[in-house]
Amino acid sequence: MDSITQAALGATIAGAVAGKALGRSVLVTGAVLGTLPDLDVVIDYGTAVANFTQHRGFTHSLFVLIPLSIMLAWGLWRWNPVISYRRWLLLTGLILVTHPLLDTFTTYGTQLFWPLGPPIALHSIFIIDPLYTLPLLVAIGCFLMRPSMPRSLVVGLGVSTLYLGWTLVAQQIISSRVEPTLAAAGLDDAPRMVQPMPFNTILWRVTAISDDRRVEMVTGFLDGDAPLTLEVFPRDPVLAEQALALEEGQRLAWFTEGFLHYEQVDGLLLATDVRLGVPGAHPFTFVLAADNGNGLEPYASYRQDGPALRPELLGALWARLTGAAPVLCLASLELPPPGEGCS
Known part of the structure; x- marks a missing residue:
């Protein structure tokens, strides 16, 4: 997820664990710990592919983060023994472990068990999703106003976690919806990926690949009974x-x-x-x-360099998300004329 979300998650966890004893200052500690695993972006591995595929590598591995949380807890306890070592360990462990766990819900790929096994990507949430982050920010704001009442932080964590669970449910619903269309296209056994379009979990993108083609579809919960539009990209x-x-x-x-x-x-x-x-x-x-x-x-x-995004793309995405436009052509990133499909 994005850095703001990870910092907000870390701050919320820190406040929920130790906010009553340490007050507002613990939010800063949590935010710093929450962004710590992403500092691997400053490492240059020599080539673009190496940098791309090593990100979310060893700094996101549970085999690294769990021992690191033990050491950091000891250092924080020696620095500020107002709370026990066990409480510091709970704080550092939860923050450092939830960072890569949250990242696995996105599409990029997280090497959760580095150096063993492939990256894990559940594809159920976009890398920036305001509906996940907002409950955390609201909870932090409430705690800043009333630091003696950290319960708001627990509520914020609960709401954001429920939303994360919803993303998995929504993904399964969309997967079931597109199954007949993929089977009719001869891609029922093809590798596929079902992921949300940017910033939401209402509109979803489905990708299936074979040796000679890639098929893309966009469908959402506000589409009603509209037929699926299937676009083919040669491979x-x-x-x-x-x-x-x-x-x-x-x-x-x-x-x-x-x-x-x-x-x-x-x-x-x-x-x-x-x-x-x-x-x-x-x-x-x-x-x-x-x-x-x-x-x-x-x-x-x-x-x-990637292509520049056209300003009108957000408007097209919003029209497709709300159901005002039944089709968004991915090949051109444009809405076709009413009643027409994608060429």
């Missing part, structure tokens, strides 16, 4: 094979579970993570290799 198996022959191509496929689009532009082999953003506005495209005339020569990967 090039030859380019995929060439990319997977490269070490960084293998790393990228491992991290994204294969949800990649490959293309060759001006002799450059490009790989785009199609999980993040939406078609036409995917933020992560990497140059993996270049054609030197005798075949592809691997590059130290670098990231291409």
